[in-house]
Amino acid sequence: MARTTHTVTNQPPPLVQYDVFTTDRALVEAVERHLDPAVTEEGLAELSALGRTSGSAQVQEWAAQANACPPRLRTHDRYGHRIDEVDFHPAWHRLLGKGVGAGLTTAWDRPGGHVRRAAAFVVWTQAEAGNGCPLSMTHAAVPALRTDPALAAEWEPRLTSRIYDRGLRPAREKAGVLFGMGMTEKQGGSDVRANTTVARPLAEDGAYELTGHKWFCSAPMSDGFLVLAQAPDGLTCFLVPRVLEDGSRNVFLIQRLKDKLGNRSNASAEVEFDGTWARRVGEEGRGVRTIIGMVAATRLDCVLGSAGLMRQAVAQAIHHCTHREAFGAKLADKPLMRNVLADLALESEAATTLALRLAAAYDDGGEQERALLRIAVPAAKYWVTKRCAPLVVEAAECLGGNGYVEESGLPRLVRESPLNSVWEGAGNVQALDVLRALTREPASLDAYLREVGQARGADHRLDAAIRDLLTDLADLRGMEARARRLTERLALVLQGSLLVRFAPPEVADAFCASRLGSDAGLAFGTLPHTLDLASVVDRARPVN
Incomplete structure (x- = not known):
């Protein structure tokens, strides 16, 4: 090649060897705001260590390898024995081991545990989102198992272990385990009460035999699964161990792995049960109520995962535009590009701030905070995950043609970006869940209004949005057709309230003007030109 x-x-350097956590000012401030001062220093140090790992060249290489070499199903061994194992690239195991070691399956009984884990989840998602699925399922299994104290005592120490102990063996022989989940079936999808998998009681107390299928089974290489099946008294939650106590394999037939749009490094499977041994979790006929704690926790992880993807996309876009010149100046200094970058940064900060506020509510655990979570989690799951895909696509466009090339990493983020809006209940499911909370649990609305009311009087656009929201809430008749719009407004008003209270004035001003005021545009990059957009972009700039 001619030199x-x-x-x-005029090409930007790679965004590598940097601290993903400490360069995210919105995330750092949220952690400092919500953590008890007694554990803040320790928590920040732990998160910074993970941030350096996440931003390292080695981890970025592992992420690329894990996505380029997706898992493979082996149904039989060389002799014809059924084994139903999933093989992963070594990079996947290295990433998953780092995630387990960083405490991403540990939060429930640790001071500030949910805030610390939430921040870590945002950071680690930016390295590689696929291994977040088993980390999320394992973390979220704890509240479901706690409905049965004996089961919790047996499994929880292994679920919350920081040791990644791969391989299929009886759980009692392992230093740490992972959990998956199987709820949906072909004929029902989100309507789990239409499930047809049958659970037949066995002579042993609490033991059952399952026959049926699961259309989506998350993390099929895991040590145990929480599944729903029809017992004599109705839909019930069960624990299905992958390996039985005597060391034999439970009947867990993996029919195929899903060929997914994104999330390529992670395995999602269709499985069959045929005389599969299971242990009941909770009461017969109360399966949805038993597993709802797991669902709520994984829905919050969808919010956290989307916040992480959004932050990484914004970081890449700002980094590129900071170094790239066009038409005589840096792209980031061009008024129109600055408007786009600032708009993306606003969306990212609003998502992060809301997600960490919900994690803090889990740590608090008080009655009002639990009521707030009942309405705020599905609202946040609906809105934040839906905003992820258009944001990531816009961020890729900031790189021009480079953003459409696989080597940039942006196409992987684009393919990943719609995922969290689909998993754990798509948009309509979340909106209907919000309606249920509004009509059946009035304490949740009261908690929500108390939360947003703390910012009343600080911004006239927020005050007007709260008044409009109260008008919408005054009559819920025929609300199902308007449920998405209402859920969107609930999320936006909550984000606006949090930013007005905690974000720098230029961020809160820009958010309220563009999301709550009358000057809102439909595309990114339509912020009022009179705002301090340079400060918004500078706040979100990653340091290399």
Whole structure:
């Protein structure tokens, strides 16, 4: 290649070898705001260590390898024995081991545990989102198992272990385990009460035999699964161990792995049960109520995961535009590009701030905070996950043609970006769940209004949005057709309230003007030009 015609100039350096956590000012401030001062220093140090790991060249290489080499199903061994195992690239195991070691399955009984884990989840998602699924399922299994104290005592120490102990063996022989989940079936999808998998009681107390299928089974290489099946008294939750106490394999037939749009490094499977041994969790006929704690926790992880993807996309876009020149100046200094970058940064900060506020509510655990979670989690799950995909696509566009090339990493983020809006209940499911909370649990609305009311009087656009929301809430008749709009407004008003209270004035001003005021545009990059957009972009700039 002729050197004189191939001198590389005006290309940004790779965004690598940086601290993903400490360069995210919105995330750092949220952690400092919500953590008890007694554990803040320790928590920040722990998160910074993970941030450096997440931003390292080695981890970024592992992420690329894990996505380029997706898992493979082996149904039989060389002799014809049924084994139903999933093989992963070594990079996947290295990433998953780092995630387990960083405490991403540990939060429930640790001071500030949910805030610390939430921040870590946002950071680690930016390295590689696929291994977040088993980490999330394992973390979220704890509240479901606690409905049965004996089961919790047996499994929880292994679920919350920081040791990644791979391989299929009896759980009692392992230093740490992972959990998956199987709820949906072909004929029902989100309507789990339409499930047809049958649970037949066995002579042993609490033991059952399952026959049926699961259309989506998350993390099929796990040590145990929480599944729903029809017992004599109705839909019931069960624990299905992958390996039985005597060391034999439970009947867990993996029919195939899903060929997914994104999330390529992670395995999602269709499985069959045929005389599969299971242990009942909770009471017969109360399966949805038993597993709802797991669902709520994984829905929050969908919010956290989307916040992480959004932050990484914004970081990449701002980094590129900071170094790239066009038409005589840096792209980031061009008024129109600055408007786009600032708009993306606003969306990212609003998502992060809301997600960490919900994690803090889990740590508090008080009655009012639990009521707030009942309405705020599905509202946040609906809105934040829906905003992820358009934001990531816009961020990729900031890189021009480079953002459409696999080597940039942006296409992987684009493919990943719709995922969290689908998993754990798509948009309509979340909106209907919000309606249920509004009509059946009035304490949840009271808690929500108390929360947003703390910012009343601080911004006239927020005050007007709260008044409009109260008008909408005054009559819920025929609300199902308007449920998405109402859920969107609930989320936006909550985000606006949090930013007005905690974000710098230029961030809160821009958010209220563009999301709550009358000057809102439909596309990113339509912020009022009179705002301090340079400060908004500078706040979100990653340091290399």
